[in-house]
Amino acid sequence: MSEHDNLPERSSGSSPVDLSKGHVEGTGGLPARFENPGLPAHVHRHGDDDDAAARRSERQVAGLFVLSMLATVGFAVAYFAIDKNSTVTLPLVGVTNALHVALGVTLGLSLLGIGLGAVHWAKTLMSDEEIVEERHVLRSDDGARQGAIDVLTEGGESAQIRRRPLIVYTLGGALGLFAVPLGLQLVGSLGPLPKNDLSTTLWSTRIGQRDGKGGRKRKLMRDPEGTAIRLTDVTLGSVFHVLPEGINETEHPLNEKVKASVILVRLEESKIRSQRQRDWGIDGVVAYSKICTHVGCPVGLYEQQTHHLLCPCHQSTFDMTDDCKVIFGPAKRPLPQLKISVDTEGYLVADQGFAEPVGPSFWERG
Ligand code: FES
Secondary structure (H helix, E strand, C coil), X not given: CCHHHHCCCCCCCCCXXXXXXXXXXXXXXXXXXXXXXXXXXXXXXXXXXXXXXXXXXXXXXXXXHHHHHHHHHHHHHHHHHCCCCCEEEECCCEEEEHHHHHHHHHHHHHHHHHHHHHHHHHHHCCCCCCCCCCCCCCCCCHHHHHHHHHHHXXXXXXXXXXXCHHHHHHHHHHHHHHHHHHHHHHHHCCCCCCCCCCCCCHHHCCECCECCECCECCEEEECCCCCECEHXXXXXXXXXXXXXXXXXXXXXXXXXXXXXXXXXXXXXXXXXXXXXXXXXXXXXXXXXXXXXXXXXXXXXXXECCCCEEECCCCCCEEEHHHCCEEEECCCCCXXXXXCEEECCCCEEEECCCXXXXXXXXXXXXX
């Protein structure tokens, strides 16, 4: 006698398939219909007929929502009050960032309070009767619509929304305040506003100036050597990659370099076509931004015979004898020129910053 012989018959009239007997014809032993398991029986709760127990549950639910509100306020306080570099030692974890711990714990408690409050409310006060809604055509008839309204109203009544204003207010407060950490993180993590950082370079400031006044003009320095360049160093055919004097002493030298890089060449003065270009240089020595006006690659290829500057990224080509106008490629505007002169010791210096923003043409620059 096999163990399958002992299996009980299903109430539907079907029996389990005995695979030890080989292939099975027909339905494969599946019942034609599955029994409806029905709804679990209602479990009597104290609050169902004891008003004092119901009020106790109400206070417990409200307490959980209040806990959520306090945790949310704690999140906001921790966000501003705790130094982002401070640490704390936790058992099993070791030394870790105190701000992250505080934000995680308070945010977790905030969510937990709302979740536990909602579950406790549902389990102790809301009706646990299941309501079945039959399928119907998409647009319900008026009777069904009224029925839906009645069901919703009944649901509201059974949730005791009107009778428990304390829960409604505290839930509203908990959910409303919960939006605060999300907004705080979004706004607080965006970083500082760029102000006019994208449209100015270090060339527009002077060495040793205070409150925008005084100081002396910045020298043109070789990149990467960091040595000053005399006018006499720039012979015909030579090319210098240039950065402003003092760039390594700035707060963000790399940010400054990507905006202030300049290329310096000497042209035969007779070949310079624009009078302004001639005036902004000296003895045929001219300086132009090295940042491509297409999408910002360094324009580092200089063709000595044609005096063309080539950007290696998308082949934009600029004519140095014609004020660095674009003669080929996707760039839409010339490279900005840096106005230079010579100081009393013979070094090249910048008279002022670029007259227009350097780098990619976008929005109003185009
Ligand atoms: S970045 Fe120079 S051509 Fe595209």
